[in-house]
Amino acid sequence: MSYMGKPYYPAWLDNLAEDATLEGAAMEGAAHGAETVRSIVVAARALYEDQQFSYAGPFGHNGFLEVYTTPIKGKPTGVVVTVTRNADGKAQHVAVSHRPTSSMLLFSRLMGEKFTGSPNARYFTASGS
Amino acid sequence: MSPSIETKATSARSGETTEHEPTYTGKPYYPWWLDNLADDVTGEGAFMEGVAHGAEAVRSIVVTARGIYEGQEFSFVGNYGDNAFLELYTTHLQGKPTSVVVTVTRNAAGQAQGVVVNHRPRSSVLLFRRLMGEKFAGTPIAKLFTTGES
Numbered sequence A: 001m002s003y004m005g006k007p008y009y010p011a012w013l014d015n016l017a018e019d020a021t022l023e024g025a026a027m028e029g030a031a032h033g034a035e036t037v038r039s040i041v042v043a044a045r046a047l048y049e050d051q052q053f054s055y056a057g058p059f060g061h062n063g064f065l066e067v068y069t070t071p072i073k074g075k076p077t078g079v080v081v082t083v084t085r086n087a088d089g090k091a092q093h094v095a096v097s098h099r100p101t102s103s104m105l106l107f108s109r110l111m112g113e114k115f116t117g118s119p120n121a122r123y124f125t126a127s128g129s
Numbered sequence B: 001m002s003p004s005i006e007t008k009a010t011s012a013r014s015g016e017t018t019e020h021e022p023t024y025t026g027k028p029y030y031p032w033w034l035d036n037l038a039d040d041v042t043g044e045g046a047f048m049e050g051v052a053h054g055a056e057a058v059r060s061i062v063v064t065a066r067g068i069y070e071g072q073e074f075s076f077v078g079n080y081g082d083n084a085f086l087e088l089y090t091t092h093l094q095g096k097p098t099s100v101v102v103t104v105t106r107n108a109a110g111q112a113q114g115v116v117v118n119h120r121p122r123s124s125v126l127l128f129r130r131l132m133g134e135k136f137a138g139t140p141i142a143k144l145f146t147t148g149e150s
Helices: A034-047 A101-114 A119-123 B003-014 B055-068 B122-135 B140-146
Strands: A016-024 A052-059 A063-072 A075-085 A091-099 B037-045 B072-080 B084-093 B096-106 B112-120
Touching: A016 A034, A034 A091, A034 A101, A034 A119, A052 B072, A063 A101, A075 A101, A075 B096, A075 B112, A091 A101, A091 B096, A091 B112, A101 B122, B037 B055, B055 B112, B055 B122, B055 B140, B084 B122, B096 B122, B112 B122, B122 B140
Parallel strands: A016 A091, B037 B112
Antiparallel strands: A052 A063, A063 A075, A075 A091, B072 B084, B084 B096, B096 B112
């Protein structure tokens, strides 16, 4: 993954609040807790085939925004991530949105498959649904 | 376009607060970019399949979307980066709580060049998509809401 031609790693992923939450267009409900949020984000990143960031930086006083594209199973996908920080500077809330609809549903299905048998599966669509 | 939304937009600009009117920090809010779209602006979103092209199409979609929203409570509106604008808000769709992230990129003339609107959770995306498909039934825009789920 790269941003402005250089390797990029989301620092917030290693700085999650203990009670961090994660939501998304591909999810139903909010995931709670740093371990759960990190697990979902790490699994998502494994599905991304080539993240090309057009923006990664602050917004407002306590927000961080990522805008990137990536293929998912070869399908072009746009992604917008908002991260809000708490008073300690830790990532408190993460929201991730994929587009278009077919990419969002594909991503949800693939995540559901990855988490089959785990509590995290409930946020995503079941295979074939 | 929806006359009711145009009325709301006008009242927002005049500073009056009415039921279901968009608000930011307790005051009426109207998105500047909606009246400043580039001729070749594009519109995308999680609820769409493909890209809407042109100011008329994008404005029609956004105005119609605003007609579906049951109130808009903005938690952030402002610039990011050198040429872009972000809106974060919550709304209800047929009573269902929904969060929305909007990114707007500007061209060199300061006009909105690319608009991306993403709803969550997934059920809200699909509900909104269905409602938009119904609103645009029989028009070329409908295909943006009726393909891509298979």
